Amino acid sequence: MTGTPEGVLEHVAPTALILEENVRPSAPLTPDFIRSVKENGVLTPVLAHRMEDGSVVVRAGQRRTLAAREAELTSMPVYIVTADEATTQRIVQQLVENDQREELTTSERVEAFKQLSFEGMNLREITKRTGEKPAVVKSALAVGKSSAASSAAREHQLTLEQADALVEFEADAAAFARLVETAQSNPARLDHVAQELRDQRAREEAVESLRADYLSRGWNVLQEHPGWRDDKFIQVGSVLTSDGESVTESNLAEVPERTVYMQRRYNSAPHPELYLPVPLPAGFRKRWGAPEVSAEEKAERKAAEEAEKAEREAALEAWKSATTVRRAWLTEFLQRKKLPTDAVTVVARGLTASRSALEQTLYDNELAHVLMQLPVPDMRDPDDDDHLSKLITTRPASALQVALAVVLAAAEEYMGQAHQAQHGATSEGAEYLQLLQAWGYSLSEVETARVERAAAAAVAAAERAAELAALEAAEVADDEPEEQSA
Numbered sequence: 334m335t336g337t338p339e340g341v342l343e344h345v346a347p348t349a350l351i352l353e354e355n356v357r358p359s360a361p362l363t364p365d366f367i368r369s370v371k372e373n374g375v376l377t378p379v380l381a382h383r384m385e386d387g388s389v390v391v392r393a394g395q396r397r398t399l400a401a402r403e404a405e406l407t408s409m410p411v412y413i414v415t416a417d418e419a420t421t422q423r424i425v426q427q428l429v430e431n432d433q434r435e436e437l438t439t440s441e442r443v444e445a446f447k448q449l450s451f452e453g454m455n456l457r458e459i460t461k462r463t464g465e466k467p468a469v470v471k472s473a474l475a476v477g478k479s480s481a482a483s484s485a486a487r488e489h490q491l492t493l494e495q496a497d498a499l500v501e502f503e504a505d506a507a508a509f510a511r512l513v514e515t516a517q518s519n520p521a522r523l524d525h526v527a528q529e530l531r532d533q534r535a536r537e538e539a540v541e542s543l544r545a546d547y548l549s550r551g552w553n554v555l556q557e558h559p560g561w562r563d564d565k566f567i568q569v570g571s572v573l574t575s576d577g578e579s580v581t582e583s584n585l586a587e588v589p590e591r592t593v594y595m596q597r598r599y600n601s602a603p604h605p606e607l608y609l610p611v612p613l614p615a616g617f618r619k620r621w622g623a624p625e626v627s628a629e630e631k632a633e634r635k636a637a638e639e640a641e642k643a644e645r646e647a648a649l650e651a652w653k654s655a656t657t658v659r660r661a662w663l664t665e666f667l668q669r670k671k672l673p674t675d676a677v678t679v680v681a682r683g684l685t686a687s688r689s690a691l692e693q694t695l696y697d698n699e700l701a702h703v704l705m706q707l708p709v710p711d712m713r714d715p716d717d718d719d720h721l722s723k724l725i726t727t728r729p730a731s732a733l734q735v736a737l738a739v740v741l742a743a744a745e746e747y748m749g750q751a752h753q754a755q756h757g758a759t760s761e762g763a764e765y766l767q768l769l770q771a772w773g774y775s776l777s778e779v780e781t782a783r784v785e786r787a788a789a790a791a792v793a794a795a796e797r798a799a800e801l802a803a804l805e806a807a808e809v810a811d812d813e814p815e816e817q818s819a
Contacts, residue, residue: 340414342378343389347401347409350381351390362400370397371404378410389413439476439496440487446470447477472497479503485513495520498527505534521775524661529654536650540595540603547593547605555594559608560635566592566608573620580617582607588614597646648779655777656749662774663704663741667734673772676737683740690747691740700742705735763787 379394389411391398401409437445449459456474460467476482476496481503486496495516502508508530515526544554559566569580578584585591585607592608609617683691694700698721702709707720721735748762763784770776776784 340382340412343411343413344408345389345411347398347406349389350379350398350411351388352395352398362396362403366396367400367403370400370406374406375401375409378412380414381411382414438487439491439493440483442493443473443477443483443486443496446473469493475500481509485509489513489517491516492520495523498523502527502530505530508534522777524658525655525775525777528658529651532650532654532657536597536603540597543595543603543605551589551591553590553592555592555608558594558596558606558639560632564611567611567613567619569607569609571620572609572613572617575616575618580607580609585609590614651777651779652749655779656745658777659769659774659780660700660704660745662769663745664706666772666774667704667738667741668706672733672737676733679768680733680736680740683743687740687743687747691743694739694743694746698739698742700745701735701738704738704742 375397377394377397379391379397381389381391381394383389391411394411398409446459446463449462454462456467456470459465459470463470472493476486476493476499479500482496482499485491485499486493491499491513498516499509499512502512511530512523512526515523547554555566569585572580574580574584582605588609590610592610594606594608596604596606613619697710698719699709702720705721705724707724710719721739725732725735744762744765748765763786766776766780766784
């Protein structure tokens with residue numbers, strides 16, 4: 334980064350100084366700050382330059398200058414440099430000066446980096462000149478390109494990370510509003526909500542792509558699922574060809590009335606459900622043999638099944654989104670040089686009490702490699718070795734991180750299998766989630782529900798144990814008089 338330009342130190346009356354346009358649109362003054370300046374004066378010189386007419390223009394130190402005026406100081410130290418009207422130099426100096434004195438708001442920071450970008454500076458140059466981290470500059474530039482995210486940051490006092498999360502959803506008003514609300518009411522869950530919205534968008538895009546494909550091939554595409562009461566369509570699973578064969582998509586190629594509905598399924602691509610019109614076209618007949626059920630009973634069964642299925646899929650989809658966020662957090666967590674003091678204990682428990690879960694993942698340690706940001710070895714290739722062991726060899730200090738990654742990966746895999754097998758209604762892994770929470774991870778709603786289910790199950794088990802103990806005590810009490818009379 335460039336140093337302060339050469340100049341001279343002078344004492345100038347605050348009222349004689351001119352304030353240059355600053356990246357901070359306002360300079361908030363607190364009574365304590367003004368009182369400090371009045372009692373101690375301005376201790377650090379402000380940075381200024383002298384114009385051709387002799388006037389002195391403050392470039393960095395707007396807040397101290399205004400405070401000196403409020404405190405009615407007769408003079409203050411000013412470091413005067415050669416006049417330089419370059420916008421880039423001015424913004425960089427003010428960015429550094431403002432952040433060192435009182436942190437810029439998100440909007441001010443975004444606007445400053447945006448101006449530097451307009452002046453032709455790229456990401457690397459801005460990072461070098463300001464000393465800011467590349468990720469911060471990248472986020473600020475992204476927010477600066479989004480009028481919606483910039484406005485939200487300014488209106489709701491969002492952090493840069495929160496504003497950056499809004500950028501990809503600016504075209505979706507409902508998703509954007511939900512993220513803003515989450516940032517204000519429950520900021521710890523912003524990453525989870527963003528991932529849920531991201532996954533939901535991906536599912537909708539997949540459905541739309543498949544729908545467009547069928548439309549291009551002349552199919553009638555239903556927007557809503559036909560219910561059991563719908564007597565206009567019949568699913569092809571209930572139909573046979575005139576030859577008694579099951580109906581496939583190829584059988585329908587020449588049927589003008591062929592119809593399809595895009596059925597969404599958890600963790601897989603959307604599935605097309607094929608229908609034929611009623612009455613059936615020539616060449617098809619109903620599949621007989623199933624017992625007749627009234628239309629009303631069919632409707633009730635269908636409604637119950639669909640409600641249960643929707644609830645199950647919603648839980649599975651929410652878990653998938655939470656897993657994405659959680660594993661991203663674990664990846665960052667395992668890169669830390671200093672791990673929690675109980676990390677060794679967690680590894681020991683994983684190798685003993687939880688060894689059954691560990692055994693299932695030891696074949697290739699795929700997830701552990703991913704969490705440690707290492708290439709996943711191809712177990713079919715004898716020359717593709719375990720990169721975890723290589724890392725320990727080249728960086729012995731990373732041994733604890735590697736061991737913890739293996740144990741955490743096993744817990745992740747085991748918990749995911751339990752969730753899938755029980756359609757989300759499980760309390761498995763609650764203790765693991767509470768451990769991550771203690772380490773700084775913010776639980777999503779679906780993860781919190783799992784912890785709460787475990788707590789409720791523990792309470793219920795304790796109550797049952799107490800009831801059994803009371804019954805046993807009562808039985809013993811009933812038996813005692815008989816033993817005495819005998």
